[in-house]
Amino acid sequence: MSIRVGIVGISGFGGGEALRLIAAHPAFELVYAAGEGSAGSRLVERFPGVPAKLAGLLIEKWDPEALPPLDVLFASLPTGASAEALARVPETVKIVDIGGDHRYADGWAYGLADVWPEQIAGRSRIANPGCFPAATLNTLAPLLAHGLIAPGNIVIDAKTGISGAGRGGGDSRFGFAESNENLQPYGLLKHVHMPEIATTIERLSGGSADGLVFTPHLVPMTRGVLVTIYCRGSASTEQCLGAARAFYADRPFVRVTDRPPQTKWATGSNLSFVSYAADPARKLVIAMGVVDNLGKGAAGHAVQNANLICGLPETAGLDGAPVWP
Ligand SMILES: NC(=O)C1=CN([C@@H]2O[C@H](COP(=O)(O)OP(=O)(O)OC[C@H]3O[C@@H](n4cnc5c(N)ncnc54)[C@H](OP(=O)(O)O)[C@@H]3O)[C@@H](O)[C@H]2O)C=CC1
Numbered sequence: 001m002s003i004r005v006g007i008v009g010i011s012g013f014g015g016g017e018a019l020r021l022i023a024a025h026p027a028f029e030l031v032y033a034a035g036e037g038s039a040g041s042r043l044v045e046r047f048p049g050v051p052a053k054l055a056g057l058l059i060e061k062w063d064p065e066a067l068p069p070l071d072v073l074f075a076s077l078p079t080g081a082s083a084e085a086l087a088r089v090p091e092t093v094k095i096v097d098i099g100g101d102h103r104y105a106d107g108w109a110y111g112l113a114d115v116w117p118e119q120i121a122g123r124s125r126i127a128n129p130g131c132f133p134a135a136t137l138n139t140l141a142p143l144l145a146h147g148l149i150a151p152g153n154i155v156i157d158a159k160t161g162i163s164g165a166g167r168g169g170g171d172s173r174f175g176f177a178e179s180n181e182n183l184q185p186y187g188l189l190k191h192v193h194m195p196e197i198a199t200t201i202e203r204l205s206g207g208s209a210d211g212l213v214f215t216p217h218l219v220p221m222t223r224g225v226l227v228t229i230y231c232r233g234s235a236s237t238e239q240c241l242g243a244a245r246a247f248y249a250d251r252p253f254v255r256v257t258d259r260p261p262q263t264k265w266a267t268g269s270n271l272s273f274v275s276y277a278a279d280p281a282r283k284l285v286i287a288m289g290v291v292d293n294l295g296k297g298a299a300g301h302a303v304q305n306a307n308l309i310c311g312l313p314e315t316a317g318l319d320g321a322p323v324w325p
């Protein structure tokens, strides 16, 4: 029997990527689509290339009290816009929230699926990590778990494609003329992802994440996140790579590479690439991670989490190769 799923926020970048993955999923059947401004449109009007079986599905006005029978709801709403409404979704409907309202909130599991799948399976309320935290935490987890780096004074230099800002795009700095041939830092000192990154570093290490620095930069590409993370530790490059290979030995989506990873390696996939370069003499470990912000950074991770809470193979609907070039 198929598992009935819905997507609220389907017209957005995160919701659209969830639609793409669910349309090809072997067990999920999309029976509900919702939004605000897009309500009243058929899916084909928003996504001309949508598979024929879904073309006529009507985008409903989002109303948590008017859901059809559903097993799983993917919520891809602007951060700040989901908490009140999702609290009114019946308990019988499992939820994966792609937005930021429930990360480390009471009653919600933080869905860092590659690192702690056992904390996700069996739950019914999952908060998907943000795109930068997904890239960062997958990269740091093996080093923190093996005590190869200090949890304090970690410096994260991050780069993101423009789609990370969503279709709404916020303000004019996301337009073509402003972003093409341009690089800009933003969110200095107080980006919203810092709390979930710090909390998870502390959970994984048992130490304090004091001194954390995180600076994202907007890069003129559509998709992709690259994090270059500077840490203190005496491990060698081989020790770091070995720790990551052991940590992710049975995990399907994390690839440990000798070479520094590149954003295009992950495009269109739920993969996460990690690599390391370390100089014990300088007590310096450079950890590098890559994800697709709409894949492991959003909808791919959400489908992985949904697979876990539905008792499906974790890779269901996610085993396609990345887009290349
Ligand atoms: N883009 C990315 O790479 C990532 C995004 N996220 C998070 O995912 C969430 C969605 O982001 P993204 O897809 O990029 O954003 P978009 O701006 O592309 O899409 C937002 C969606 O939310 C819908 N929406 C807005 N307000 C309402 C409302 N009041 N009721 C119902 N629907 C509403 C819009 O629908 P309509 O068009 O119908 O108005 C639209 O479908 C955000 O919380 C974001 O932070 C997380 C990780 C990565």
Ligand SMILES: CC(=O)N[C@@H](CCC(=O)OP(=O)(O)O)C(=O)O
Pocket (backbone or CB within 6 Å): 079, 098, 099, 100, 129, 130, 131, 132, 160, 161, 162, 163, 164, 165, 166, 187, 192, 193, 216, 218, 297
């Ligand atoms: C380019 C850009 O603006 N990117 C977003 C990250 C998207 C994301 O992961 O968002 P949530 O944590 O809200 O879910 C940002 O920096 O806020």
